[in-house]
Amino acid sequence: MIPILLTSLPLVLAVVVYFNGPLRAALTGKIAAACLLLLLGILAYVSSSPSLQHLLSSSIEWVPSLGVELLFSVNGFSRLMLFLIFGVGTVIFFYASDYLKSHPQQHRFLTVLLIFLTGMTGIVVSDNLIQLFIFWEVTSVTSYLLIGFKHEDAKSRWNALQALLVTGSGGVVLLLGFILLGSIAGSFDFQQIVQSKESILAHPYAVPAAICILIGALTKSGQFPFHFWLPNAMSAPTPVSAFLHSATMVKAGVFIVAKFTPIFTTQPYWDWPLVALGSITMLYASVMGLMQSDLKKILAYTTLAVLGLLMMLLGVGTELAVKSAIVFLLGHALYKSVLFLSAGSIDHAVHTREVGKLGGLFRWMPLTAITACLAALSKSGFPPFFGFLSKEYVYKAGLAEEAIAPFIIAMAVLTNMLLMALALKVGVHPYFSKKNSVPAAGKAHDPSPWMTFGPLMLASLGLAIGMFPAWISEHVTNPAVSTILMSEVSISMKLWHGLNLPLLLSVLTLAGGLSVYAMRHNRIFDKTRESTITDPFEKIYRSGHDGLIALTIWITGFIQSGSLKRYFIWMISFFVFLVMTKLILIGAPPKSSYETPLTLLDVSISIMMIAGMFGALITKSRLIMLLALSLVGFGIAWIFAVYSAPDLAITQILVETLIVVLFVLCIRKMSMIRSLTRVSTRVRDIALATLAGAIMTVLVLKSQWIQFAPSISEELMEWSYPLAKGKNVVNVILVDFRALDTFGEIIVLGIAALGVGILVTSNRSKSKEKSSNTP
Amino acid sequence: MKSIILTQTTKFLTPAFVILSLFITYRGHNLPGGGFIGGLMLSTAFALLAVSDGVEKARHALRVSPEFLIAAGLCIALISGLPALLGDDAFMKSLWLPEFSLPLLGKIHLGTPIVFDIGVFMTVAGFTLKVFFSLCREEEN
Known part of the structure; x- marks a missing residue:
């Protein structure tokens, strides 16, 4: 009941918002936001009261004859995701309703965003894999529409298409994985799949299935080497970046990996790619992030780094690692969307997002500045913020891992240092740096309360959870971890763990991060829009994209030359090829016996038809050619009639008549055929025609004894x-x-x-x- | 192609073909014939008219456009499948009225397959005439 409500109500809201048009979009957007908040409240209430638990799962018969059911359920992990989707969603919708105020297409923007919300909710609550995939695609398509929202801009369109192609092809691979898995388990019901874990792992298709699912998840979450689409997706309006491309959609990949953790965890083909690609992504993205100048691009790269970290932790797969991944995921969603929204507010106020040009904005935008600072401090991992806690857990998990602890710790510390520097660059520098000042800053001011209050709430939540982590640990994160690991987990969260190694590592990170931040005016890191480096993988994608288009142009030109004759040759050759292959595969008939003896009538009809054919070949008059060919057609009709198929005979005669009349009408004004084609062309045509005729004859002869299924005649x-x-x-x-x-x-x-x-x-x-x- | 012989013959042949096509369609259930053949025959009637008197005249004689024939034929075919749904049967399950006799025509046996066949008849005739008229007019231009 509840999951269906959560999935469908945004869709209803989308319709309402769309048909209220652009003028009322600011209002309807706020109403939508309020509804989302209400849904969040309902979800919280229902999931916290034990007597209402039955409302959390439901199913709809879809195709009963095929045993296809739509399965919806909310478990500990999906509840966490739903809190994120609806919690952050509420803030985003309040923000977006004013952010794009008086934009002529604001209602369309909000509508697509609401449809996305449906898709994202659907991913989280679906227990049927095919159903999950459909919602997965909904998010890909809506993401495409939202990235390309400024569709007059060619760059936006390119970026949108890139995101769609990368995540879309990943989606296809994911579907392949789902189908493999479903065919092994004999069901697409996730619960049943989990129960048949043993037989799945023993099956030879388990490895390809796992890898397909991984590829789907990695593309969606922008993991190396598919990472390049996410920074480009920043051409979307800021609320989209904050919502889709940091808090929710890109986490769908993490969600899928976590969902399948109970099945594939501890399998080397599942864990190692996650650890390897996750750690490469986190380091690569945080280094690339340092070299960006655009606030949103920096944030996008830090998002990539965090997603990499989450993937790595899920790859490690221990109880502590999963717990820290969940804690980090929650913390990240809280502060990252806030940072995005603050960047959007800056953009809104001073019309630039170049870090180099920003500074001293605190004077004019104090609320935004405070909000961004709170988020940045949480992201940097200063105690007592939530970010500090989540980082501590990552270190704890890394240290607890036996085999690769040094590697994980090194990667995590390094990445966190860079992330911290970036957080300060995005969340503190534009407001407090005295060095630069925007020319237009004098006119800048905090945006409307709708746009400031929500982010401030989220940022404060980061602080509140950090100070009182026990509640959230017991009610939100522990159930989520229990779902993923399929066993009761009771790791309590505390802010203060005493003097230990993780704390030392945290201190080290803080020191390192501050020193990297201090070097921000260094030549390597102080980039402007012009001097930022393009991602090398972007270039690879571009050449692949261009190559594909060149290939299709070539193929189209080759096959569809525009000449009727060429088309005909293609059709006949393809037919000959297909039928011949099949005939060869079937083999020779056991014995050729034709029960019906040839009569004199048969022979004379055949002679008439052959004569007609030769007549058509040698004549230069189109009319005679047509009449000669019709001899063949009428001969066939005659044969039908003789061998007692009167219906066929009548049809054949009528069709033949109509064709002849039509052709006569069409060709009566055409001239005689003056020149014949070249000898080589004729030889080729004759060869092809003879081959096709021979194949057809063999096919007819063979069809006498080929019987694929029992005859029903x-x-x-x-x-x-x-x-x-x-x-x-x-x-x-x-x-x-x-x-x-x-x-x-x-x-x-x-x-x-x-x-x-x-x-x-x-x-x-x-x-x-x-x-x-x-x- | 103005020919007095053709024009005069067509005057008689066209109505005869139309009636024949309807008859062929009706008798199709028990004897050679049916909607496909009937439809082709109907279009032959008007094709003949188009050849002798021109496309415009043939179009006029048809009274409805070929597109209308196609659309109506598809609708009738679809509708013929619906009664079975009311009786909780599968779509397009055939249903028959009780047999009765009429003078001249003999035993009459009506059912949804005949309705369906009429739909096929109209669609096939509409398709053939649409193609025929389009190509003829192209030629005339």
């Missing part, structure tokens, strides 16, 4: 009168036994007629244009 004959009250079996099959097929066929006829009409009409208007152009 006898039964149809028997049933025809008693069941369908018709003596003409052919007609009974057409209109009764297989009426649905016939219905499909006549629909095709109708569509074909429309096609012909359009072709002829467009041809006519073209020739008219031509004639009017040339007086």
